[in-house]
Amino acid sequence: NAGVTQTPKFRILKIGQSMTLQCAQDMNHNYMYWYRQDPGMGLKLIYYSVGAGITDKGEVPNGYNVSRSTTEDFPLRLELAAPSQTSVYFCASSYSSPGLAPYFGPGTRLTVL
């Protein structure tokens, strides 16, 4: 199993540009998450999904959009990138039970200039 994969690993965007961060998992997890981690800080939940076709907002959803058309894929869309979105983005997935601890992907380091 590849686990959780994310592409790209690194990206530099100009202010106002858009992009999609890709995330895929092959563990048949029904829950998937997007977190951002600012330098030296903790993890903030952006969006999550409990299954295909179902998404919901986390703590910091503004400026982002997601979709979940399949169990495996959970892309994160950034529209009109801003310097405040400079961060490391982690995708994660988990089973709904018995435990909820997500398994994280390797991350995408995004810089907006």
Next chain:
Amino acid sequence: GENVEQHPSTLSVQEGDSAVIKCTYSDSASNYFPWYKQELGKRPQLIIDIRSNVGEKKDQRIAVTLNKTAKHFSLHITETQPEDSAVYFCAASDFGNEKLTFGTGTRLTIIP
């Protein structure tokens, strides 16, 4: 919503000594408490977790304790080694709520 506080933010211990990191949570409905380790430039990785029906759990040099009455839980690392140097995050959730709330992290440095 849930709020998780984590202390200390930085911790330095001599190799071979023990390290303790503490977290408090606000939502009495929370019943699942995982701990993650994040090495520099890497992804967070689960190292141990505990459910509210258990007061303590051990895995080799790592242990977690939970005090539901006081709403706090702690990570204990014994016989620390240089490879234990990392940032450690606690988290809390309610099984009815799919979202984990993370603490702000503790940077642990093991001094050889």
